[in-house]
Amino acid sequence: MHSAPNIGFISLGCPKNLVDSERILTELRSDGYNIIPSYEGAELVIVNTCGFIDSAVQESLESIGEALEANGKVIVTGCLGARENQIREVHPKVLEITGPHSYEAVMKHVHKYVPKPEYNPYVSLVPKQGVKLTPKHYAYLKISEGCDHRCTFCIIPSMRGDLDSRSIVQVLDEAKRLVDAGVKEILVVSQDTSAYGLDKKKENATKTVFWNGMPIKNDLMTLCEKLGSLGSWVRLHYVYPYPHVDNLIPLMAEGKILPYLDIPLQHASPKILKAMKRPGSIERTLERIKKWREICPELTLRSTFIVGFPGETEEDFQLLLDFLREAQLDRVGCFKFSPVDGAVATDMEDQVPEEVKEDRFHRFMLLQQKISAERLQQKIGKVLPVIIDEIDDEGIIGRTMADAPEIDGVVYIDNLTEQNVEVGQIISVTITHADEYDLWGTC
Secondary structure, rough: OOOOOEEEEEEEEOHHHHHHHHHHHHHHHOOOEEEEOOOOOOOOOEEEEEOOHHHHHHHHHHHHHHHHHOOOOEEEEHHHHHHHHHHHHOOOOEEEEEOOOOOHHHHHHHHHHOOOOOOOHHHOOOOOOOOOHHHEEEEEEEEEEOOOOOOOOOOOOHHHHHHHHHHHHHHHHHHHHHHHHOOOOOEEOOOOOHHHHHHHHHHHOOOOEEEEOOOOOOOHHHHHHHOOOOEEEEEEEOOOOOHHHHHHHHHHHHOOOOEEEEEEOOOOOOOHHHHHHOOOOOOHHHHHHHHHHHHHHOOEEEEEEEEEEOOOOOOHHHHHHHHHHHHHEEEEEEEEEEOOOOOHHHHOOOOOHHHHHHHHHHHHOOOOHHHHHHHHHHOOOOEEEEEEEEEOOOOOEEEEEEOOOOOOOOEEEOOOOOOOOOOOOOEEEEEEEEOOOEEEEEO
């Protein structure tokens, strides 16, 4: 029997891209290919790229070049793949290029250069939940592709297309396989999670379907209710502040999904929001945040913002700082505006000088660090459920319900009771200390 062909694989970019990588890897394993973490010995290398901002484009191009130099046979896919000419200008020797979520095209190209094994002994070894690149106890669940918004700083729709929601039956089936396989936390991702199902509504395709013998509708509220019944933590990412998001807060208060909302607000100045083509009134957003916290006091709010957007004045920036002070968000990320080839904002007038962007970025982060530290101090003395991510000789590291993996804080835990603790387990931890981002506690 011939040994399975080796395929090298590089995955770059966001969790949504990681899910695409998992899908391709699952297809490769199902077809009998062996996945290896190196260029040496690989008969072909696949690079799943990111192309959201210039730094990501540069990283992708460098990774492609490295793979070409080390191996020579390279297929490129992912977001940057939607801009084939840009890749070919730098790396003309790339064998094939496809855009994001082009699973069938990628496999067709693989079969072309490395024929599918005649006998496939690996089919039975591919788990029902597919190949995952995350630890066993948590997984990303992508519920849709694309986006209907046309934010002036973003080129995602040109790469990934308009909103295309997956069938709720398909999503729930995948979620159940994950939970059955031992996943304790499902991280729901898409480009615009709160828009889930709206495209089907426009297409009059929201007819009632059946899952587990029960009639259900293809909308976000139903999806969250059903995901919440599977027995794992359910965390929502990338939620635009549409009015119907209000309906999710009671589910969080009832413990059906995690009291955690990741809402990319981007700015607080009406002028800048309009220039960005972003939805939502900041005054209305503040009112809603207040109401959400009344309904669900344990709610954690995460957001991201851009400073130095074209036309941003010191007055606009002060409006953003004022918003931070009033909103008291728990977790915040900040990015300096980065010109992206193809984005409308790249060609706008009144580009902000780099030194001004840098100054505003540091002032923003100093304020938010103070807010974050004060909010985390309020957790000292509380007993919180914590999911365990890592155990080593130095101790135990986990996360509370307020912390998403890799982007939020962690909890460093002393096992004073010497109880048997395993990765993926959810335990009760008494919080004893906090800084700007992380917590310390004992179990």
